Amino acid sequence: MEISSFLLPKDKVSFITTSVSMKVAMEQLEAYHYTAIPLIDSEGIYIGTLSEGDLLWKLKNTPGLTFDNMDQVPVTQIKKRIHNECVAINAQMEDMLVLAADQNFVPVVDDDGVFVGIIRRKDIIEYYTRNITD
Template sequence: MNIAFFLLPKSEVITATPHATLRQTLERMEYHRYTAVPILSDDGHYVGTVTEGDLLWFLKNSVHIGFENAHRHTLDEVPLRVKNKPVHIQAEMVDLIDLAKVQNFVPVVDDSDKFIGIVRRSEIIEYCAKQMNFKSASAAQS
């Protein structure tokens, strides 16, 4: 099966840039109810994934930074605790599944290493559940 089958295209993915402020990022994540978002460079390359935990730990450990001045600090100041790896659009399904086991979503890049979207772990699980139900129904009919 092709990874593209599961792809949520870039146009439908909420992302951030390294120049986004902490406040902008927090508000975007809160509004969309996401716990993590991909970070993209100005030229569209996947930089990493920022999580709520990254932001909270950064705020907790930065004595001079708080919610009141979060609009003055950018994402490029925040250390990312987990390195979510992207997968190439031509990668094998096993590569996608290996990453999805430990990531809520897997960023997908094209031949130029440009971000083209994500594959959500929930989509993979849903697909597998449907396949299992289909096989169970087929076996019951036999």
């Protein structure tokens, strides 16, 4: 089976770009009930994944930073405490499964590193559960 069969395409996934502020990132996480969100640059290249924890640590460790002035902090200034790996669209299932064991979702990129979507761990588990119990 190809990993593309698990792909939730970019147009159905919320993501943020490197040009947004910390406030926008927090609003996106809240609006979509995400705990982490893909971060891409202006060319569409996957840069990393920003988590709620990253935002909280930035808030805690930045003197004078409050909810009222988070719009002044670019997401590029937020340290990502966990590096979520991405997988190429033509990767082997084993590569994707190894990453999905440690991540809620696996970002998927094309051959140029352009973000094309995600594979949710939930979808993988549901697929294997259906096939094991059938």
